[in-house]
Amino acid sequence: ATGDDRGMAGPKVIGIVGGTGRMGQLFAGILERRGHRVLIASRSTALTPEAMVPQCDVVVITVPIAVTEQVIRQVGPLVRKDALLMDLTSLKEFPLNAMLQRCTGSVVGTHPVFGPSVQSFQGQTFVVCPGRGDAWHKWVLDFLCSEGAVIKETDAATHDRHMAIIQGMQHFSTIGLGMALRRLGMKPEALLEYSSPIYRIRLDMVGRILGQDPELYADIELQNRHNAESIGAYVAALRELQNVLATPDRDGFLRFFQEAAAHAGDFCSQAMDETDRLIRTVADSVAKAPAALPTVGLGLLDEHTIITLGPEGTFSHQAALAADAAARVLFVSHVAEVFSTLEVNTLETGGTEG
Numbered sequence: 174a175t176g177d178d179r180g181m182a183g184p185k186v187i188g189i190v191g192g193t194g195r196m197g198q199l200f201a202g203i204l205e206r207r208g209h210r211v212l213i214a215s216r217s218t219a220l221t222p223e224a225m226v227p228q229c230d231v232v233v234i235t236v237p238i239a240v241t242e243q244v245i246r247q248v249g250p251l252v253r254k255d256a257l258l259m260d261l262t263s264l265k266e267f268p269l270n271a272m273l274q275r276c277t278g279s280v281v282g283t284h285p286v287f288g289p290s291v292q293s294f295q296g297q298t299f300v301v302c303p304g305r306g307d308a309w310h311k312w313v314l315d316f317l318c319s320e321g322a323v324i325k326e327t328d329a330a331t332h333d334r335h336m337a338i339i340q341g342m343q344h345f346s347t348i349g350l351g352m353a354l355r356r357l358g359m360k361p362e363a364l365l366e367y368s369s370p371i372y373r374i375r376l377d378m379v380g381r382i383l384g385q386d387p388e389l390y391a392d393i394e395l396q397n398r399h400n401a402e403s404i405g406a407y408v409a410a411l412r413e414l415q416n417v418l419a420t421p422d423r424d425g426f427l428r429f430f431q432e433a434a435a436h437a438g439d440f441c442s443q444a445m446d447e448t449d450r451l452i453r454t455v456a457d458s459v460a461k462a463p464a465a466l467p468t469v470g471l472g473l474l475d476e477h478t479i480i481t482l483g484p485e486g487t488f489s490h491q492a493a494l495a496a497d498a499a500a501r502v503l504f505v506s507h508v509a510e511v512f513s514t515l516e517v518n519t520l521e522t523g524g525t526e527g
Contacts, residue, residue, distance in 0.1 A: 181312050188212040188229035190222050190248055191236035195289035196261060200233060203294065203320065226251040231309075234260040234268070238392040242271045249275025257309040261285055264336065264397050265302050265329035272304060279306025281313050282329055295321035302329045330399075337399035344390055345404050347382045354379070370452045 187204050189197045192213030201211045214225040226232050226248050236244050241262050249272060252258045259281040262268045269282040282302035291297060299322050303310050317324055354361065361376050368376060382390070394400060417425040434441060 181308055184208045184210060185230040186210045186212065186228055187231040187233065188214065188222075188225045189233045189235060190226075190244060191215050191234065193217055194235060196285070197233075197235045199289045199291065200235065200261070207316070207319075222248045223251060227253060229253075229256060231257045231259065234258070234262070234272075238262060238264060238396050239388075241268050245271040246275050250277075252276045252278045254278050257281065257306065257312070259283055259313065263340075263393070265300070265332045266398065267396070269302055269304050269329045279309035280304030281306075281310050283313070284332065293320065296323065297321075298323045298325060300325045300327060300332055302327060302332060333397050334399045334403075337397050337403040340393050341397050341400035342403040342407050344382060344393060345400075346407065347379055348390070350375075351379045351383050370454075370456050371448055374451070 184207075187209050189201055189211065191197050192201055192211075193215040197213065197215075201213060204211050212220065212225050212229065214220045214222040222244070229252075232248065232252050234241060234244055234248070241260065245258075245260070245268060249258060254277045257279045258272050258276045260268045260272065261283055263284050265282045265284060269280065272280040272282070281304050284300040284302075286298040286300060294317060299317050301310075301313065301317070301324055303326070314324060314326075354364075361380060364376060365373055414426075414429055417429055437444075
């Protein structure tokens with residue numbers, strides 16, 4: 174072993190700040206099964222973060238986005254110089270910067286891209302962002318690999334720029350569409366009667382996002398500094414397209430469309446194949462559905478069965494359990510399977526990851 178690796182082997186004392194939450198409990202259980210001693214400190218525990226952190230080889234921050242920086246500033250100076258401070262936040266720049274500023278020990282940023290309902294890390298994706306300290310960084314990677322996790326290593330800025338599109342711009346578009354329907358006086362149920370299968374999916378996504386906790390989406394939209402760039406580009410593109418339509422400028426529309434298509438490149442063919450299969454599946458499901466079957470995405474046939482886009486432990490799974498904690502949850506790999514499963518099952522709802 175190198176000098177940096179000395180002392181990395183063997184069980185550790187690992188403290189979880191916010192460990193009474195579901196994600197903290199998931200990590201605590203997995204770490205304990207690996208032989209580590211786990212301490213937990215939160216607002217509801219007798220053990221305070223101030224008392225816990227100096228005892229720990231590893232300190233894990235798992236608290237809501239809105240209070241993450243505050244908690245890091247509180248506990249960071251208490252982390253030993255030979256110890257590791259890491260977080261589980263879905264944004265990476267501001268937590269990583271705060272940890273580096275407030276802590277003299279090693280620092281690693283992680284984003285578990287799944288929800289807390291999984292039983293293990295097997296097959297689950299972790300984004301890992303380096304901070305300070307090669308030996309502890311390697312320890313984190315070795316631990317996650319030993320648990321079967323899929324690891325994506327990147328820097329914090331790249332992570333957050335991707336999240337600004339995957340989360341920030343997509344949720345902005347979906348929430349905006351929901352508000353536009355309100356201002357137009359259009360109910361989604363009425364629109365479904367006129368929609369082709371592929372547009373039913375779009376409307377279902379509006380309902381899925383708006384049916385969840387607005388606090389979560391407020392944090393996602395407001396805390397990522399890259400959202401301004403991605404949403405700004407999106408709004409500018411919409412305004413340009415709106416001007417083309419208002420003129421009206423057919424040639425301008427064709428140029429706009431063709432430029433966007435050229436950028437998408439080969440993905441267009443892939444997407445066409447996948448959505449063709451999806452459209453056929455949805456159309457067949459609607460056509461074969463009994464008369465009593467409500468419109469796809471709104472039906473309640475079996476109050477104790479929910480179908481959701483897997484794998485187990487995703488935010489879709491969390492939403493299903495939030496809807497009915499006692500439900501039997503069926504997992505599928507693709508959106509199309511939600512509808513193909515309708516052909517042989519009576520299901521409470523079709524949910525997709527937002």
